[in-house]
Amino acid sequence: MCGIVGLHLREPELHPRLGELLAAMLGQLVERGPDSAGVAVYGDPRLTPPGRAAVSLLDTDAATVESALRGRIPDAVAVDAGPTTVVHAPVGVDALIEALPRATVIGTGEEVAVLKGTGHPHDLARAFGLAGVQGWQGVGHTRMATESAVTPQGAHPFSVGPGQCLVHNGSFANHATIRRELRAEGVSFDSDNDSEVGARFVAYHLARGADLDKALRLLCERFDGFYTLLVTTADAFAVVRDAIACKPALVAETPGWVAMASEYRALAVLPGVESARIFEPEPEEVYVWKR
Amino acid sequence: MEALTVDLAASPVRQLNQALHAPDPAPRWRVLNPRGAHSVACGLTRHLTVDIEGHVGYYCAGMNQLATVTVHGNAGVGVAENMMSGMVRVRGNASQSAGATAHGGLLVIEGDAAARCGISMKGADIVVGGSIGHMSAFMAQAGRLVVCGDAGDALGDSVYEARIYVKGTVKSLGADCVEKPVRDEHLTELAELLKLAERDEDPAAFRRYGSARRLYHFTVDNAY
């Protein structure tokens, strides 16, 4: 049970303000999820410089990572962002992960950095240095845990495929079965969180050639329960809600940006929102915006 | 008389509501910078006029009695929920559950209303200038819902005695909701409602929907 925010910037002049805007949006939804928070940002030149593989990690720090990679991966750079560490290097993602010390991988991809942790979302945003982050797309999540543990691993976003990211508000009703099915297919899980099952399901189908629209339509067919989902990839921003659509969702669109949030107050902080086209996504309709 | 202005960028909703609930409040109020705040001007009990300049969050004008509240923007979930009397007008769109369980008064939404508009309504009148979402008038017990645009899926599911008028298309009717003939008395009440809502649609262009009353008694066919 949670608050969701997402921002897809079309206007390059806004890219330097991504983190500042995302932090302001997130700050509006603290009451919806006071126990943990996370963000994923696409295209920050410091966390994920272009042309380099990036991996986001929990349970380690930059010094440990850099010393472990020294002599094994040339020119590897690790950056601490609160509880999260982001490492990037001019090699393939697999080679980089192979060389890493013990840690929990929470995001991979050339452009995406995933930062998450437990605690008050305001404190986390500060620890992440979110206000200084740049980029073209970001998502954020404040979490009120329902049935799974309050741990950094259990926080959203769930980024389990290259460049992919999923945040969820609601509660799946048949996730245990789908988890078993995916496990039988060789998929492994990091947490007992129901939303991770959704993220693994989407990643599973994207890896098998489905596009995002198709993967989310398959999710609607297979998942029972209540959900508003915001799913992003390295080139898309998508929103979908369950058939009953009880969990709130608002989309606002201007020529400069597309934004999504659980409540209007998170959109109210955006420049030019007064003239945005604002609508609520229809149930079981997949909305995709491409870069 | 000049309206009293409250800027929600400078003072919290709680202070505004306390002032509106005070024994002898000023008759006219203007609220600035709501920015999606929740429960703005809820629980009013007097003949006040409140103009809210911007978008509001959940439960604006909730349980309203006697007051006239206008939102010059969009309204979040449950605007005018359980309203008893008075009038609430939304110049923009309303989110889900607009006018939920409302007993009386008039709710006007000039734009669209999302899902569950008029859910369990108990006697209020709701006029929507645009379209409404799915499951609207679910279990609606009494009152009138007028929709100048289209209606989404499962309109009037398990409806009791509320009357529903739709000018545009209905995506699907819910369980036990059927189209019914529009008679003179319906045209008359529709004309009155449209006039109160300051709309110029022709009453003759609407269709009427209501309960087939087949769910009123548990039988083999409807026992779930």
Place this chain on the structure above:
Amino acid sequence: MTEGLRESATFDRATIHAIQRAAATGVYDIRGGGAKRRLPHFDDLLFLGASMSRYPLEGYRERCDTDVILGARHAKYPLHLAIPVTIAGMSFGALSANAKEALGRGAGAVGTSTTTGDGGMTPEERGQSKHLVYQYLPSRYGMNPDDLRKADAIEVVLGQGAKPGGGGMLLGQKITDRVAGMRTLPVGVDQRSACRHPDWTGPDDLAIKIGELREITDWEKPIYVKIGATRTYYDVKLAVHAGADVVVVDGMQGGTAATQDVFIEHVGIPTLAAIPQAVQALQELGVHREVQLIVSGGIRSGADVAKAIALGADAVAIGTAALIALGDNHPRHDAEYRALGSAAGFYDDYQDGRDPAGISTQDDDLAARLDPVEGGRRLANYLRVLTMEAQTIARACGKSHLHHLEPEDLVALTIESAAMARVPLAGTDWIPGARP
């Protein structure tokens, strides 16, 4: 005649009758009351009275307090009750006006609260109840902000132990002119209430709803959140996150006016299993005793009261037991119960509205059989006995307040109850399932 015949444990006579009834009617069985199956319960726990290592208190002479404050976390006017036994929500509609008035009189006489139900507040009830909790339910029948402001506390109901996940039912026989008027329904319909609230779903939105209720009542009233016991550990945590001042947990023995029998018997967990889960959730959040816990579902005696409190509840609520105190299932009505196809001690057809005791009915003649003053007196007597019994046990355990009872004062008689209540099997230090 049945000598030498063997009844099947699987297809016993009640089961055979249920199949025959289903085949004959094609509609599920609707009844009142709570789960009738045998469940691990308070009877499976015992207190360790004082002896040498602990010192007991003298009855009458040495004090053993019983009061409880509910809802001081955010509300300007918390409830201060003289005894920790409250009356659970039961609607006017399900019960007659006289029964509601009797509940108010009985509870008021001993300084405790009563609760409205699905269907609004009656003037009789408000008038006779010193402390009245107003239920805020999915159907919002009779929901009125004036009554909300008249209440002493507000209880947001998500579910009931008899039917967690389901809405209420009230059959047409009981939808009289007055009930229909209060609920804005046609007279005589079979009414099925919604199972979800119409304008919020989930704890994040409940937090906003609670905010609205506080704004409308100027932050004066305690706000309770009532849940049917299922995933209690999580649900209690979420209720606290959403802002509840008091959490009410209703186990599966808790009654209902009318629901499908299959729901009553097969959904939910026993009260005994729910309490430790709820207490653990409150303790982990650091709000045990700050956010009060009221437990209901099968409370019958002062021993049950003391055991619920020892396990960590701040108060209990009674429903079925209160109706019995008013005269429900009394042997004097046996002939009439039999005429209805039941018998004294078995009657649960509250949905039919033909209650010979005049309690679960809307029939004026039947309702007139219950004198609200006399009913109130019986209920007050019963509540006094519950309190004295609980005090007797607490004193024997050396406690000067009922709230000083603790899980360590208890042992279990069965492995099941030891595991559920998280207390050791009597004479051992073994708590099955406890993590070291």
